[in-house]
Amino acid sequence: MKRYLFPLSIVLILVAANQPDAKFVLSDFLTDTSRLGLPALVVPADNPITKEKVLLGEKLFRDERFSSTGKVACVTCHLPEKGFTDSPLKVSEGIDKLTGTRNAPTAINAAYNTSQFWDGRSPDLEDQALHPFVNPVEMGLANHDPILKIVRTDPEYVKQFRKVFGVEPSGITIRHVVKAIATFERVIISANSRFDRWHFKGENTLSDKEILGFDIFLNKGRCVSCHVVEHTTALFTDGKFHNVGTGINRVANDDIARLSSEFLKAKYSSTDVDLKVLGDPKASELGRFAVTRNISEVGAFKTPTLRDITLTAPYMHDGSLKTLEEVVDHYNRGGASSDKEKITHHLSGGIRPLDLTDDEKAALVAFMKTLTGRQFEKFQK
């Protein structure tokens, strides 16, 4: 496969691309030290990163005109100062305050994801960007035509698309639009956290409690088995799908049987799946199964990264856990959000009671708070 690594020279050129936004400064993300703790970024060969494309992507990302009400943009649910989520919302709000079923996943380091969305129904950033525009509870457009109409007539867009893609207005397609958005998202990188500086550079940046927390993370807590830390880098995700007892615990067996049967009988397109899972809270809980129709993936969702986790509360695919303490308790119980909650029979074999003490739980939470990237530290309370 012909792909190339994101060259450092482009990173350095982009440092000059300062944005007027006081809070979110694009150049902050593009310094040569910013990648400590992350692997080399693989960029698709047919969508190389250029400074102009990043800036066009950001403009598109922030454009509220690409929604049926003219009030919702990508940034509405992916706010930089909230770690590119809509914290503290439980599930995202689209047009007319309509809500979907899932907690906005962060766009931070999404460039490293091997699939997009909580159920991985989209293969890459370019494809992902197509869907929220036309989902009725997100940006509510009937199709992508209104977007093309704007970018083909707005003089600034005309100029930028010509420069970035060498296309005349009539030649601009939705592929150009999503390529630019994906390119902007691809440089939203967060690394070089206190943890990275301690673990990968040997600096004295963690307290004893935080170091104990990392030990719990690796051993007794068993967290690292899915939130992966490698020898020289750490994405804190395995990119795989696991049923951890969130959401699905509350869906009755009869509902699981009825909905899974519907998905097995109908051959839903990816657009159908998008509509179904964001439109019906119970169908949403089918998770990865809705995409693969593999019955051993009922209720499985993608492992999210833990980087910048303090900025993105509430947690889990449905935003059902308010704090990191609640998340730790959920796993400590072996996959239940309360002592009364009945654990699904579809639970992943990796989830089991952990028997953590209160001190160990507190240390684990303290450790997770060290994962805020240097560029996001200013947003951490």
Added chain:
Amino acid sequence: MSRDISRRKFLERSAIGAAMAVLPLTLVKVAFGEKEAAGKKTGVEKSAKPDFTFAYISDAHIQQIEGNKFVRNWDQGLKRAVAEANLLVPKPDFVMFGGDLGQLGKKAELDHGAEIMSACKYKTRYVMGEHDYYLDMGAYWEKLFGRQYYSFDHKGVHFVVLNSVLTYDKWINKWPSAEERMNQMAGLDNPNGSPFMVGEAQMKWLRQDLAKLDKNTPVIVFSHSPLQKIYKGWNFWTEEAEQIQALLKPFNKVNVIYGHVHQIQYNQIGTISFNAVMATAWPWPYPQSYAQAKSSLPVLTVPMNRADPFFERDATGWQFIDVYSGKVAANYILPDNQNRTVRYNEKTGQPEDMKYQDKRTIAQDHY
């Protein structure tokens, strides 16, 4: 390679699970025993012998710790298999449980296992395993599940269920207590063990049961141990394997499906196709221990080179089995792993793994 190709590859990858889980369910069904229908793609053929599916769950090894406390891991495996089998579309005609419902044959274990199995929405039948048998020589199991060996007919197929885990009286009577006898037989690689067999009475019954059948009747035999000799030390073995195979040989379409081995095996001997089924409890071979948590795995004397699994269900599973043209396609549902299908290939005349047949490591034949 272009971006579009990588996207297509992604979609193909995503579809693998779907294909595995769904493919056998959406195939154009071939009318049972009527070859000419194979070419028609008009959906289900009307026939007195339609194709059908049944589910197969095996080797749950439900284990009592004390009182109403049972090993969570084994409970989870069985619960998950039942929950998943309940989601099958189209629904299976029945469910077989392939033996070793309990670990040490205790009433509490068999009761607890039967209770988990009761969540199954389908008619369920049971095969005797040695872990169910050697405490009270199958007495409580019989009370719960009925006869130890029997046959039944379903949609033109003759099914035979054997108790293949009997052994020599001399061995049975040598132990000071029933518990000791059970513990000795529960050790898989135990030099004090004794080979499995069906025994004279059952052989006689089997001969009579098969004698009345037309030789074109498809026959499917369920046993706990393999009705072929694989390895005596682990009791992957049945003493009268050759005699049983001789009784089955005259039939044109024969399948033997067995548990006990906790892994996917398949083989062809003459007209007889053999398929092993997965365990819901633990994989064999298995690692010596789980590093990160207390485990209730049986003590292992044969080490093996498998990493400790974080995911307890990895290398365990259950299966649903399509019966078409009198032959079996075993679809293995393997949590935390790629599902697999082993299907009889009419051209080569043997069961073949749909994905890995060409990727096998050729068996070592010199040492």
